[in-house]
Amino acid sequence: MTTENGPQVGVTLYSFTNEWLTRQFELDTLMAEVARRGMGPNIEIIGFQSFREFPDVSDNFAAQFKDLVAQTGLNPVSCAINSDRFLKPGQQPIDDAALVEYHKRQLRSAKKMGFSLVRYQFALPVHLLPEIAPYAEEIGIRMGVEVHAPMWAGHPAVQAYGEMYEKLDTPVLGWIPDFGGTASRIPESMLNAARKAGADESLLDKLKEVWLEDGMSHEKAGRLREWALENGHAPAHIQAASLAFFILSNHDPKSWEALVDRTIHIHGKFYGVDDNGVEEAIDYETILPLFRDGGFDGTLVSEWEGHAYDTRDAFNQVERHQKMCRRIFAA
Amino acid sequence: MLPVERIIGEEGLRVANGELILACRLPWYRSLPFSTVEFAEVSIDGEAFDLADAQVEFDGKRWPLSENGEKVDTFWFVRDSAFLVLPGRALAVGSEHEVALTLYVNPPYIPGMRRHNVQAETLCVAA
Numbered sequence: 001m002t003t004e005n006g007p008q009v010g011v012t013l014y015s016f017t018n019e020w021l022t023r024q025f026e027l028d029t030l031m032a033e034v035a036r037r038g039m040g041p042n043i044e045i046i047g048f049q050s051f052r053e054f055p056d057v058s059d060n061f062a063a064q065f066k067d068l069v070a071q072t073g074l075n076p077v078s079c080a081i082n083s084d085r086f087l088k089p090g091q092q093p094i095d096d097a098a099l100v101e102y103h104k105r106q107l108r109s110a111k112k113m114g115f116s117l118v119r120y121q122f123a124l125p126v127h128l129l130p131e132i133a134p135y136a137e138e139i140g141i142r143m144g145v146e147v148h149a150p151m152w153a154g155h156p157a158v159q160a161y162g163e164m165y166e167k168l169d170t171p172v173l174g175w176i177p178d179f180g181g182t183a184s185r186i187p188e189s190m191l192n193a194a195r196k197a198g199a200d201e202s203l204l205d206k207l208k209e210v211w212l213e214d215g216m217s218h219e220k221a222g223r224l225r226e227w228a229l230e231n232g233h234a235p236a237h238i239q240a241a242s243l244a245f246f247i248l249s250n251h252d253p254k255s256w257e258a259l260v261d262r263t264i265h266i267h268g269k270f271y272g273v274d275d276n277g278v279e280e281a282i283d284y285e286t287i288l289p290l291f292r293d294g295g296f297d298g299t300l301v302s303e304w305e306g307h308a309y310d311t312r313d314a315f316n317q318v319e320r321h322q323k324m325c326r327r328i329f330a331a
Numbered sequence: 332m333l334p335v336e337r338i339i340g341e342e343g344l345r346v347a348n349g350e351l352i353l354a355c356r357l358p359w360y361r362s363l364p365f366s367t368v369e370f371a372e373v374s375i376d377g378e379a380f381d382l383a384d385a386q387v388e389f390d391g392k393r394w395p396l397s398e399n400g401e402k403v404d405t406f407w408f409v410r411d412s413a414f415l416v417l418p419g420r421a422l423a424v425g426s427e428h429e430v431a432l433t434l435y436v437n438p439p440y441i442p443g444m445r446r447h448n449v450q451a452e453t454l455c456v457a458a
Contacts, residue, residue, distance in 0.1 A: 017360050021334035023341075023410065048361040052408045084439035087366050087403040093442075094403075123440040218443075311333065 010042030015304035035072040044078035057109035079110035083123035117142040144176035152181040152251040174264035187271035187280040193309035199237040260294035273320035340412030345457040351417040365402035372433040388414040
């Protein structure tokens with residue numbers, strides 16, 4: 001059980017991507033289902049996944065959303081926004097002024113709908129933070145940059161952001177750790193999905209070996225691809241096996257300790273929790289106490305990403321994950 | 332097929348005013364600007380369709396496919412189908428055809444990523 005002042009456990013609607021894309025729920029029925037199952041009250045929503053009007057939400061829709069929040073008793077903590085710089089494939093990214101304005105539009109919409117923070121991305125060049133942070137201060141919303149695989153606390157981009165955070169010294173800027181950056185192994189369910197797609201065991205053995213090596217994700221993916229083509233594996237099987245490089249990396253779970261102080265929200269990334277309450281790939285028993293004991297009192301949202309390769313019931317997975325996180329936070 | 336791999340929309344294929352209209356889904360977890368999506372190939376019964384005069388229809392608006400790359404501020408809501416309008420090809424209502432669609436997605440926050448998506452379905456032409 002979480003305490004009133006300790007870490008809270010909630011859910012991101014991203015966990016239900018399969019149910020959403022297959023139109024099993026509308027936004028109101030999905031939020032009602034989350035509330036009915038007691039998965040909130042704290043929730044995260046990806047603006048560009050769930051809101052038709054994003055990035056410019058009208059007053060009318062914002063009012064409807066607030067009514068929905070009141071009816072369901074949910075608390076819209078985090079709105080995930082995006083740093084879309086490459087709007088024309090193969091051409092130059094949009095200019096800085098346009099990118100700053102793009103962030104402001106999303107910040108305005110999130111604030112208008114009642115979110116208390118936004119998740120933003122490292123695709124925003126660090127030198128633009130001094131232009132955006134004052135706007136977030138002015139309208140009263142916090143911004144957490146998502147530290148997502150292949151990044152981790154020791155990554156140079158994280159360090160550059162950390163230096164800028166020190167310089168700007170404002171409470172509106174913080175971190176959102178995503179635990180995929182410190183996976184201990186590739187989830188067996190992901191390997192099983194590749195097996196089901198026809199990947200040979202020798203390809204998966206090589207994947208496990210290369211995944212543990214040093215290097216950037218795309219370099220490692222290239223290394224596996226080269227080996228696999230030389231050894232007669234089909235491109236489709238290589239693609240299925242390569243997913244692991246882009247959503248998971250193998251850094252020290254204890255490394256999160258360096259970011260605890262400025263952590264404002266957490267993505268509890270996971271792939272599957274077994275009957276004993278253990279996650280397949282990520283060492284929650286090591287990671288969560290760092291935040292619990294470090295005084296984190298924000299929300300960890302359960303973020304099931306198994307939907308990227310699997311059609312298991314997401315609600316069941318989230319229930320298992322939340323139970324595991326509450327147990328560890330309460331220990 | 333995973334939900335995120337689906338590119339032929341639930342609404343399928345229909346004919347109206349001499350145009351074929353094919354429903355398409357965005358194979359990504361979130362909405363994207365149309366400029367980042369390439370409708371690359373359509374074939375019907377194994378024959379490639381010339382897309383030179385094709386149009387895109389979404390949310391009550393239409394534009395030439397040739398201008399799709401300029402639509403940087405028109406977002407394809409991930410839950411909704413967009414429609415590819417294919418002029419000049421008459422198919423009988425109720426007839427069945429093998430339709431194949433190829434689409435590329437370039438997520439605008441991941442430089443260099445170009446995802447290749449293909450789907451083929453037997454569709455019955457609706458009115």
